[in-house]
Amino acid sequence: MRFTSLLAPTLKDDPADAETASHKLLVRAGMIRQVARGIYDFLPLGLRVLRRVEAIVRQELDAAGCQEILMPLVCPAELWQESGRWDLYGKELLRLRDRQDREFCLGPTHEEVVTDIVRRDIRSYRDLPKNLYQIQTKFRDEIRPRFGLMRGREFLMKDGYSFHVARADAEREYHHMYEVYGRIFDRCGLTFRAVEADTGAIGGSLSHEFQVLAESGEDAIVACNRCTYAANIEKAEGVVDSAPSATSRARESVHTPDQRTIEDVARFLGLPESAFIKTLLFVREDGLPVVALVRGDHSLSEAKLRAASGAATLALADAETVERLTGAPVGFAGPVGLEGRIFADHALHGIRGAACGANRADTHLVGIEHGRDFGGDTTFVDLRQAVAGDGCARCGEGKYGIHRGIEVGQVFYLGTKYSAAMGATVLDAAGQACLIEMGCYGIGISRTMAAAVEQSHDQNGIIWPKALAPFAVEIVPVSMRDEAVCAAADALYHDLRAAGVDTLIDDRDDRPGVKFKDADLIGIPLRVTIGSKGLERGVVELRHRHDGAVEDIPLAAAAARLRELAA
RNA sequence: CGGGGCGUAGCGCAGCCUGGUAGCGCACCUGCUUGGGGUGCAGGGGGUCGCCAGUUCAAAUCUGGCCGUCCCGACCA
Numbered sequence: 150m151r152f153t154s155l156l157a158p159t160l161k162d163d164p165a166d167a168e169t170a171s172h173k174l175l176v177r178a179g180m181i182r183q184v185a186r187g188i189y190d191f192l193p194l195g196l197r198v199l200r201r202v203e204a205i206v207r208q209e210l211d212a213a214g215c216q217e218i219l220m221p222l223v224c225p226a227e228l229w230q231e232s233g234r235w236d237l238y239g240k241e242l243l244r245l246r247d248r249q250d251r252e253f254c255l256g257p258t259h260e261e262v263v264t265d266i267v268r269r270d271i272r273s274y275r276d277l278p279k280n281l282y283q284i285q286t287k288f289r290d291e292i293r294p295r296f297g298l299m300r301g302r303e304f305l306m307k308d309g310y311s312f313h314v315a316r317a318d319a320e321r322e323y324h325h326m327y328e329v330y331g332r333i334f335d336r337c338g339l340t341f342r343a344v345e346a347d348t349g350a351i352g353g354s355l356s357h358e359f360q361v362l363a364e365s366g367e368d369a370i371v372a373c374n375r376c377t378y379a380a381n382i383e384k385a386e387g388v389v390d391s392a393p394s395a396t397s398r399a400r401e402s403v404h405t406p407d408q409r410t411i412e413d414v415a416r417f418l419g420l421p422e423s424a425f426i427k428t429l430l431f432v433r434e435d436g437l438p439v440v441a442l443v444r445g446d447h448s449l450s451e452a453k454l455r456a457a458s459g460a461a462t463l464a465l466a467d468a469e470t471v472e473r474l475t476g477a478p479v480g481f482a483g484p485v486g487l488e489g490r491i492f493a494d495h496a497l498h499g500i501r502g503a504a505c506g507a508n509r510a511d512t513h514l515v516g517i518e519h520g521r522d523f524g525g526d527t528t529f530v531d532l533r534q535a536v537a538g539d540g541c542a543r544c545g546e547g548k549y550g551i552h553r554g555i556e557v558g559q560v561f562y563l564g565t566k567y568s569a570a571m572g573a574t575v576l577d578a579a580g581q582a583c584l585i586e587m588g589c590y591g592i593g594i595s596r597t598m599a600a601a602v603e604q605s606h607d608q609n610g611i612i613w614p615k616a617l618a619p620f621a622v623e624i625v626p627v628s629m630r631d632e633a634v635c636a637a638a639d640a641l642y643h644d645l646r647a648a649g650v651d652t653l654i655d656d657r658d659d660r661p662g663v664k665f666k667d668a669d670l671i672g673i674p675l676r677v678t679i680g681s682k683g684l685e686r687g688v689v690e691l692r693h694r695h696d697g698a699v700e701d702i703p704l705a706a707a708a709a710r711l712r713e714l715a716a
Numbered sequence: 717c718g719g720g721g722c723g724u725a726g727c728g729c730a731g732c733c734u735g736g737u738a739g740c741g742c743a744c745c746u747g748c749u750u751g752g753g754g755u756g757c758a759g760g761g762g763g764u765c766g767c768c769a770g771u772u773c774a775a776a777u778c779u780g781g782c783c784g785u786c787c788c789g790a791c792c793a
Binding site: 158160161162163164165166167168183185186238239240241257258260287289291292293295300306308348367462464465559561589591625627628630631659660661662663664665666667669678680681682683690 | 717722728741754785788
């Protein structure tokens with residue numbers, strides 16, 4: 150490709166609306182442009198990178214026995230109503246009506262549609278297993294799109310679905326996909342970790358996320374420093390020392406005017422935060438209130454509460470609901486005498502001498518004791534969000550460290566959630582109808598592109614991993630007005646193209662400094678500079694973007710050398 | 717949805733407080749110059765100042781509403 154025919158509008162200044170490295174650099178390098186909030190154009194260079202990620206994903210999936218299909222972006226409401234997600238998915242699901250006033254949505258994921266395919270056309274266990282995937286633009290009307298491609302509303306995603314008769318086979322496929330995902334992200338040149346994950350609203354029972362490690366990541370993940378255990382923080386179980394056991398004492402109520410937060414009340418009463426019972430009220434999607442209790446110095450993992458309470462979604466109760474449930478304004482809730490489904494973290498089991506809200510305005514209780522004052526109808530589960538330094542729940546020896554990650558892929562074992570809701574069955578060998586066992590597997594293609602930039606850039610621009618770079622080699626003729634330089638650059642360009650090396654030649658009539666800056670910004674791995682001084686000695690300069698290493702190579706051997714390096 | 721910021725030329729910004737002919741840098745066009753890390757000089761084109769209403773002799777500037785966008789929070793296969 151000649152630079153003069155390429156649309157690559159590079160910018161000197163960071164765009165004012167960009168925060169993260171990938172957002173700034175992808176815009177500056179002329180790869181993407183924002184069209185609307187969370188919606189982007191991909192310009193030629195950006196599209197090339199996107200295609201590279203796609204190609205790797207396709208190759209690995211096809212090699213793993215998956216088949217590519219393409220499902221519609223616009224999906225009929227009926228399918229979503231059948232699975233129940235039309236009502237559960239919330240505003241993230243962009244709904245629209247056609248001219249006949251029929252309801253549709255823009256598909257944010259395709260479990261319903263793919264299950265519909267399978268139930269219509271697969272009748273027999275002999276037709277299984279199948280693993281179907283698509284690479285398609287998705288739309289989710291995110292509450293808060295941000296960070297450029299990292300959390301867009303419209304984005305490119307690979308979503309795949311597996312169908313088996315036997316659960317054991319389905320689980321084997323899950324582990325198979327887990328391996329394939331590792332190969333895909335390895336080939337992309339990314340540093341990542343596969344971590345155990347919450348299954349969230351999509352349901353199912355087993356899930357891993359593939360997290361690209363980067364400071365700017367939106368997710369927190371914990372990893373043991375002794376064993377291989379790693380998990381999303383919302384899922385990770387951590388071992389914590391139990392609270393210093395206080396002596397049992399009589400329950401009494403104390404006047405705590407306007408002391409609402411644990412921090413306030415702890416200071417007011419002169420008690421450690423760990424002596425408090427934090428009481429949080431939520432409302433399930435069906436309106437049922439759910440109460441969570443955690444120790445005052447701990448944070449609640451909503452994902453764990455969601456799992457424990459069997460909720461598809463949970464929302465923190467608003468002030469009005471809190472008053473209705475506790476009879477007190479926000480800030481004075483406590484478990485004593487509270488009705489409803491109550492879940493308490495293990496750390497509260499056997500607690501004594503604790504403090505909590507009294508369910509009365511400006512009042513707290515002290516001397517609270519598990520068993521005596523609360524706990525009769527309380528379910529004790531793990532609700533606490535792990536923190537750095539917690540003991541590892543898996544090996545029992547290591548400690549947790551916390552890392553930031555960008556979720557680029559996730560695999561789920563779904564079981565029969567969708568096949569049951571939508572009646573997807575096959576006849577087994579005995580002629581019995583049985584529900585199909587499903588798995589689903591996603592990769593954020595455009596997000597992977599952004600994650601690569603987050604992980605690999607410097608002050609001057611992007612440093613593309615070889616496998617994702619828009620071109621393998623960039624040729625920079627120092628001057629377009631020097632015939633010998635132009636001839637040599639052109640010859641090399643043609644040799645490389647003939648050898649199948651993706652090559653960009655910067656044939657703009659610009660100063661060399663301009664070309665060097667743009668080359669660094671765009672981030673092609675290999676740069677060949679051809680100038681009159683070098684040509685006099687029969688050499689050109691080869692510069693490696695990733696480490697800045699520079700070497701002179703004979704012009705005559707340049708094509709062969711570059712082909713070797715680019716392979 | 718709650719809180720905050722911003723909206724002036726393609727990009728980055730000043731001007732707004734204190735109303736009076738719309739400016740700077742980059743980019744772009746022309747000429748010369750320069751040619752191994754964003755050359756230098758000279759000339760030039762380009763803006764209904766987000767939109768609508770109001771106040772005023774006069775609004776980029778003051779007031780109200782709306783829209784867009786960014787950040788924080790709630791949320792998130």
